[in-house]
Each structure stands twice: as C-alpha cells, then as structure tokens.
Amino acid sequence: MVVNVFPTLSSIPDEAINNKTVIVVDVLRATTTITAALAAGCLEVIPVLTPEEAIAMRERLEDERLLLGGERNSLKISGFNLGNSPLEYTPEVVAGKRIIITTTNGTRAISRAVNGSQLLLGAINNATAVARLAAGVGNDIAIICAGTRDYFALEDFLAAGLIIDQLKNYTSFASGDGAQVAWDYYNVNRYQLNKVLKAGFHGRQLIELGFEADIDYCAKVDQVDIVPVYKGGIIKACQDSCSAGS
Amino acid sequence: MVVNVFPTLSSIPDEAINNKTVIVVDVLRATTTITAALAAGCLEVIPVLTPEEAIAMRERLEDERLLLGGERNSLKISGFNLGNSPLEYTPEVVAGKRIIITTTNGTRAISRAVNGSQLLLGAINNATAVARLAAGVGNDIAIICAGTRDYFALEDFLAAGLIIDQLKNYTSFASGDGAQVAWDYYNVNRYQLNKVLKAGFHGRQLIELGFEADIDYCAKVDQVDIVPVYKGGIIKACQDSCSAGS
Numbered sequence: 419m420v421v422n423v424f425p426t427l428s429s430i431p432d433e434a435i436n437n438k439t440v441i442v443v444d445v446l447r448a449t450t451t452i453t454a455a456l457a458a459g460c461l462e463v464i465p466v467l468t469p470e471e472a473i474a475m476r477e478r479l480e481d482e483r484l485l486l487g488g489e490r491n492s493l494k495i496s497g498f499n500l501g502n503s504p505l506e507y508t509p510e511v512v513a514g515k516r517i518i519i520t521t522t523n524g525t526r527a528i529s530r531a532v533n534g535s536q537l538l539l540g541a542i543n544n545a546t547a548v549a550r551l552a553a554g555v556g557n558d559i560a561i562i563c564a565g566t567r568d569y570f571a572l573e574d575f576l577a578a579g580l581i582i583d584q585l586k587n588y589t590s591f592a593s594g595d596g597a598q599v600a601w602d603y604y605n606v607n608r609y610q611l612n613k614v615l616k617a618g619f620h621g622r623q624l625i626e627l628g629f630e631a632d633i634d635y636c637a638k639v640d641q642v643d644i645v646p647v648y649k650g651g652i653i654k655a656c657q658d659s660c661s662a663g664s
Numbered sequence: 665m666v667v668n669v670f671p672t673l674s675s676i677p678d679e680a681i682n683n684k685t686v687i688v689v690d691v692l693r694a695t696t697t698i699t700a701a702l703a704a705g706c707l708e709v710i711p712v713l714t715p716e717e718a719i720a721m722r723e724r725l726e727d728e729r730l731l732l733g734g735e736r737n738s739l740k741i742s743g744f745n746l747g748n749s750p751l752e753y754t755p756e757v758v759a760g761k762r763i764i765i766t767t768t769n770g771t772r773a774i775s776r777a778v779n780g781s782q783l784l785l786g787a788i789n790n791a792t793a794v795a796r797l798a799a800g801v802g803n804d805i806a807i808i809c810a811g812t813r814d815y816f817a818l819e820d821f822l823a824a825g826l827i828i829d830q831l832k833n834y835t836s837f838a839s840g841d842g843a844q845v846a847w848d849y850y851n852v853n854r855y856q857l858n859k860v861l862k863a864g865f866h867g868r869q870l871i872e873l874g875f876e877a878d879i880d881y882c883a884k885v886d887q888v889d890i891v892p893v894y895k896g897g898i899i900k901a902c903q904d905s906c907s908a909g910s
Binding site for chain 2: 422423424425426428430431434566567568569570571572575594595596598599602603606617618619620
C-alpha cells in the first residue's frame with residue numbers, strides 16, 4: 419500500500435486517483451461540517467458546485483426534508499438554510515434531513531476525486547474513523563487537501579498528517595514524499611492543533627468573521643466515529659461496519 | 665511583501681505568478697545543475713520542453729559553442745553532450761558554452777513561470793544568493809516547487825524553506841501557509857539536509873541509478889553565489905550587482 423498526499427487540489431494526475439481510495443480533506447470547514455451533519459443524523463449530503471445548482475436541485479427533488487447549506491466567502495449564501503459552520507448542523511436542525519451543500523473549496527475537491535475507487539471525506543474530527551476505514555479497504559490511498567482557492571492550506575496538510583499517523587495503527591504502507599512531510603508536520607504540531615489552525619491564513623480569516631468557535635470544533639480530534647462516503651453523487655455516513663466499496 | 669510556496673507545479677493560479685518574483689526550485693536536479701553550469705562559466709542556458717526541440721534548436725542556431733544537456737528518466741538523452749548531473753558541468757566542459765537543456769520537471773516548471781515579473785532559479789546550492797536578489801527586487805514572491813511529475817517532492821519543499829529562512833535576513837514579509845509550513849519543515853531538518861534528500865522518493869531513485877554523489881552536491885548550502893535569471897527564453901547568471909528587472 420502506498421499513501422500519497424496532494425497539498426492542493428489542482429491538477430492531480432488521474433493515475434493518482436483512479437483505483438485508489440481517495441480521502442478528501444477540507445478541515446475549515448466543508449469535510450468537518452459534512453461529517454458533523456451526518457453524525458447529527460442527517461440522512462445524506464448532496465455536494466454541488468454552485469449555489470444555482472443547489473437551488474435548482476431543491477426545486478427538482480421536491481422533498482420537504484431538503485435543506486440548503488454552504489458558503490461563499492465563508493458566509494451563508496442568501497436564501498440558504500445553513501452556512502458552513504459545523505456547529506449549526508445539530509440534531510435538532512438536520513436529523514432526518516437531506517442537505518444540498520456547496521462550498522468554495524470542499525465541494526470542488528470532491529468533484530475532482532469522484533474517479534477514486536472509494537471517495538471518503540476526512541477531517542480532524544473523524545481522523546481515526548477515516549483512517550481505519552481506508553486501511554480496511556486495502557487500496558493505495560490518495561489524500562487530497564482541498565486547500566484555499568488553489569493555495570496551500572496548512573490545516574488540510576496537518577489533518578492529512580494526523581490521518582497518516584492513525585493509518586499507522588491499522589496497516590503498513592509506503593509514504594510518498596507529501597505523506598512523509600505531512601506526517602512530519604503533524605508530529606511537530608500534534609499538541610497544538612488548535613493554535614496552528616488559528617495561525618493559518620484561513621483560520622485568521624474565519625476568526626475575523628466571528629467563527630473562532632468553529633475552529634475550536636474543527637481542531638478537536640475524533641469528535642465522531644463516522645466517515646462520509648461519496649457514491650453516485652450522494653454522501654452518506656459509513657460507520658465501521660459499512661462497506662466503502664467502489 | 666507576501667511569500668507563497670506552491671508545493672507542486674500544477675495549476676498555480678495566474679494571479680500568484682503575474683507581477684511576482686517567481687523562484688523556480690528543482691533541487692534534484694535541474695535548478696541545481698543550471699546554477700552550477702553558470703557558476704562554471706557557461707554563458708547561457710536555453711531551457712526547452714522536449715529533446716526534439718533541443719535538437720531542432722541546435723540545428724537552427726548553428727553555433728559551435730552549443731551543447732545539449734538534460735535527462736529523461738534521470739538519464740542522459742541519447743545524442744546529448746551532457747546529462748542532468750551538476751558534477752558534469754565543470755569549467756573544463758561548459759565555460760564559454762551555450763547549453764540547451766531539457767529536463768522532466770525543471771524546464772516544465774520554468775515554462776509555467778514565465779509570466780512572473782522576474783523568474784529566478786533557486787536551489788540549495790544558491791539559496792542565499794537567490795533570497796538576497798528576490799528580497800532586493802521587493803515584489804511579492806512565489807516559490808514554485810517543480811515536484812516530480814505532479815507529485816510533491818520533499819527536496820524542493822525543503823529548499824523553499826531554506827530560501828525563506830534566508831529571506832528573513834534581507835527583508836520582512838508575510839508568509840502564506842505553504843511558506844510557513846516549508847519553513848517549519850526546513851527548521852526541523854536544517855542539520856540533516858543530505859539525509860532528508862536521500863530519503864525522498866527522487867533521492868532514492870537517483871541513488872539506485874548511481875547518482876548519490878549528485879545528491880551530496882545538491883544538498884550543500886550556498887556552494888555558489890549566482891542566481892540564474894530567465895528572460896526572453898534564456899537563462900543567464902546574475903550576481904549580486906545585476907538587475908533581475910522585469
């Protein structure tokens with residue numbers, strides 16, 4: 419088994435995704451939030467690229483259980499039910515619901531990764547669960563950091579390192595250079611994840627916008643034991659016993 | 665001044681390059697080798713994307729001083745005068761010569777970066793010189809790691825961190841996340857550059873092919889005080905007093 423990390427989304431070679439287990443990471447905040455939503459009892463999450471697509475899909479699906487979530491410039495989109503804060507996605511709000519979500523980087527990363535044999539969503543809040551599931555599948559693993567608009571985002575690289583650290587508990591593998599450096603970076607910072615997230619570019623932006631409590635949540639390891647798994651356009655929760663099959 | 669690092673070549677946003685001082689880094693081995701060649705008295709280096717282009721250009725230019733250099737799969741290209749080893753580019757061989765060079769990752773990275781206001785080549789062997797020159801220009805800086813075929817290459821990220829470490833001696837700047845992480849990575853490894861280079865994917869490949877001495881050279885800080893500067897298709901040496909102008 420080989421594990422590679424791609425620090426930004428852009429132009430990942432097809433061979434790095436095809437027939438691999440792909441883990442998409444967007445710690446601030448899409449993959450954290452989708453994980454939190456599914457852990458709170460949301461039935462499924464449908465990722466789309468644009469707000470217009472989200473609205474059109476809601477009209478087409480005609481289901482009272484549908485909610486629209488996501489952000490542009492980190493803020494809730496006009497007319498949407500929910501923003502991109504994991505703290506909004508409580509059982510009271512999302513249990514039994516279907517959520518159509520669009521975010522700047524996260525949903526774009528998911529759409530890049532759909533040709534993986536398995537497409538899992540990872541973050542700090544479900545690191546152990548996603549590592550355990552990916553190890554169990556047994557394929558090579560590509561961890562794709564969503565980044566911030568094609569720029570490197572340190573929180574995603576840090577989470578990749580954490581997931582790799584957890585993978586070591588479940589399987590043996592060879593690390594590509596990106597995986598090695600991400601793991602090194604995590605090891606240096608493992609006792610200060612919160613501080614590191616708040617010092618990053620996106621973290622500082624979110625604090626300015628009043629979302630510091632989101633970062634506190636996003637920086638906490640293993641809040642939930644759920645892995646969001648994307649199949650055929652829909653993300654559902656996969657707990658340990660599920661199949662992430664292709 | 666803002667400094668960003670792009671850990672792989674692929675799909676860097678245009679805004680990150682236009683009007684910036686771009687430093688292309690391909691430690692193993694293109695930018696190290698081009699730097700070594702110019703330090704050894706080579707007049708200029710002309711980077712091209714393919715061996716066919718190199719051969720056609722030699723025919724077109726009809727200059728007895730021309731040599732062809734470069735690699736495919738790390739090995740000298742059939743019919744070429746030189747491979748991609750910095751140790752081949754001695755004054756005896758290259759002084760007074762013009763070299764047309766093509767390499768798998770390095771020349772591709774250069775061609776991606778030509779829209780920078782300045783395009784400098786950096787490596788471990790000229791880290792201080794390139795940092796000093798870039799700081800003197802005063803523009804925002806984008807350090808582009810060539811990587812290995814769209815995969816993260818740890819040696820380039822490490823050199824980016826070293827160049828950032830040197831930049832701190834010459835100017836003050838804000839670090840993007842990639843720059844921050846590269847600097848952190850360098851700091852953890854600053855006393856073991858050689859060991860880290862040999863442990864990376866490309867380093868291990870080069871050792872297998874018999875190029876361990878190349879890595880020893882490529883890992884040595886500030887062997888030369890020259891910065892290769894690309895302008896209008898040609899790379900020339902720029903020492904401290906030169907202008908890297910746009």
